[in-house]
Amino acid sequence: MPAPEPPFAPPATWTNRTLPALRRALLAWFDAHRRPMPWRNSRDAYRIWVSEVMLQQTTVAAVIPFFERFLVAFPTVRHLADADEQQVLHLWQGLGYYRRARHLHAAAKRLVADHGDALPDDPAVWAELPGVGRYILGAVMSQAFERKLPIVEANSLRVLARWFASPLDPRAGAGQKWVWAAAAAVLPDARIGDFNQALMELGATVCTPVAPRCDECPVAKWCEARRLGLQATIPPRPKAKIITNVAEVGVVLHDERAVCLFQRRPDAKRWAGMWEVPHGEVAPGETLESAATRVVRELTGFTVALGEEVATVRHGVTRYAITLTGFTARRRSGSFAAGHYTQCREVPAGELADYPMSTSQRQLLAEWRRPGRARRLF
Numbered sequence: 026m027p028a029p030e031p032p033f034a035p036p037a038t039w040t041n042r043t044l045p046a047l048r049r050a051l052l053a054w055f056d057a058h059r060r061p062m063p064w065r066n067s068r069d070a071y072r073i074w075v076s077e078v079m080l081q082q083t084t085v086a087a088v089i090p091f092f093e094r095f096l097v098a099f100p101t102v103r104h105l106a107d108a109d110e111q112q113v114l115h116l117w118q119g120l121g122y123y124r125r126a127r128h129l130h131a132a133a134k135r136l137v138a139d140h141g142d143a144l145p146d147d148p149a150v151w152a153e154l155p156g157v158g159r160y161i162l163g164a165v166m167s168q169a170f171e172r173k174l175p176i177v178e179a180n181s182l183r184v185l186a187r188w189f190a191s192p193l194d195p196r197a198g199a200g201q202k203w204v205w206a207a208a209a210a211v212l213p214d215a216r217i218g219d220f221n222q223a224l225m226e227l228g229a230t231v232c233t234p235v236a237p238r239c240d241e242c243p244v245a246k247w248c249e250a251r252r253l254g255l256q257a258t259i260p261p262r263p264k265a266k267i268i269t270n271v272a273e274v275g276v277v278l279h280d281e282r283a284v285c286l287f288q289r290r291p292d293a294k295r296w297a298g299m300w301e302v303p304h305g306e307v308a309p310g311e312t313l314e315s316a317a318t319r320v321v322r323e324l325t326g327f328t329v330a331l332g333e334e335v336a337t338v339r340h341g342v343t344r345y346a347i348t349l350t351g352f353t354a355r356r357r358s359g360s361f362a363a364g365h366y367t368q369c370r371e372v373p374a375g376e377l378a379d380y381p382m383s384t385s386q387r388q389l390l391a392e393w394r395r396p397g398r399a400r401r402l403f
């Protein structure tokens with residue numbers, strides 16, 4: 026369990042009546058303005074948990090179709106626990122940050138093994154699960170079980186920093202400690218889950234990063250940043266991410282019947298358990314072609330005869346802008362050496378869609394399969 030926060034002091038302008046009034050106003054606004062979402066209107070801990078995991082790093086609009094498909098495939102925690110990891114990754118395909126799915130699956134297995142079908146109303150149990158950090162813990166516990174636990178994410182930290190005109194950066198260090206203390210201090214004794222959601226909803230729709238709509242804000246009269254005219258500078262803007270360009274090559278290794286797909290090691294940091302064609306970075310001074318043959322040899326043990334360039338796929342991963350150039354190739358010699366990959370499987374082209382893959386890999390293979398292109402190979 027997280028350590029207790031330092032005492033939190035409200036602004037000097039607030040009286041004993043301010044916080045209760047602010048809570049009532051925010052909840053009334055939430056009742057009237059909340060956006061419909063398929064996981065709202067439910068206290069089902071499983072649905073809330075799945076939605077909150079999907080919503081990390083991903084927008085509501087992007088999550089909704091994935092959430093609906095996931096819940097059809099795995100309507101209960103037991104269905105998820107009993108599923109094969111490949112099935113889970115396949116349904117996560119396109120959402121990115123696949124470690125979330127692997128953690129969710131592992132946590133479901135542990136919960137069902139220890140607690141059966143009923144998810145426990147016990148923060149200590151949840152806090153020990155893989156992938157459950159302080160935010161997920163507060164979100165699930167407050168929304169499903171009315172536990173008095175705070176949440177802090179990108180929207181609520183902005184709202185809290187503005188309500189109290191905090192000079193600290195709430196994303197790090199002392200500012201982060203402060204914002205968790207503030208999030209705990211403002212919680213009501215009832216409707217805790219709704220209050221947490223209202224805080225996030227206000228940040229997402231009214232108290233936006235740029236040009237907050239203070240004239241429409243239900244708590245404007247108690248907001249310190251507004252009173253001081255500091256909405257534009259609180260919280261301080263996050264430092265711009267420095268984007269690094271990376272050139273990669275990927276190789277579609279195939280014969281007339283099948284494509285070689287490889288599976289990433291389970292302990293790999295990224296795309297663990299997913300399938301892919303071998304790909305890797307181009308070294309300084311290296312041509313794309315020599316990088317392609319080297320990457321295949323180093324990652325798989327195969328020596329290949331390179332065919333033609335298939336496509337260029339651009340995608341971003343965290344702070345990297347990756348340009349992936351795809352080539353076709355045929356195997357010439359060597360045998361599969363497990364290491365970087367755990368498995369090599371020859372997959373008929375018509376069955377590629379059955380394998381969980383990252384978006385860039387699917388794009389590369391789709392381009393390879395584009396009618397007309399295959400005839401030009403070799």
Ligand code: SF4
Pocket residue numbers: 184187188231232233237238239242243244245246248249250251256
């Ligand atoms: S008054 Fe403005 S700055 Fe303050 S919480 Fe509302 S929208 Fe945000």
